[in-house]
Amino acid sequence: MQELISYLVENADVLDKVKVGTASLINVTSTELQAILDVFDSSSGLSKRAGYWD
Incomplete structure (x- = not known):
């Protein structure tokens, strides 16, 4: 699961393609x-913050 995320x-x-089907x-x-x-749509903004850890 971690690899998928x-x-x-x-x-x-x-991710966008998965969202629209x-x-x-x-x-x-x-x-x-x-x-x-x-998780990706949550207000935590995981997808936007991910670059922080790079």
């Missing part, structure tokens, strides 16, 4: 997918 952080275009995540349950999308 890291990949989505580094490849925001893939033009791409899917293999071996990720619908519950896990919703949790992933919730």
Whole structure:
């Protein structure tokens, strides 16, 4: 799961495609997918802050 999150952080275009339904995540349950999308959409701004740790 950590590798998947890291990949989505580094490849925001893939995350955007997953959000609109033009791409899917293999071996990720619908519950896990919703949790992933919730984290990226949350007010914590994970996707925007990720560069801080680089």
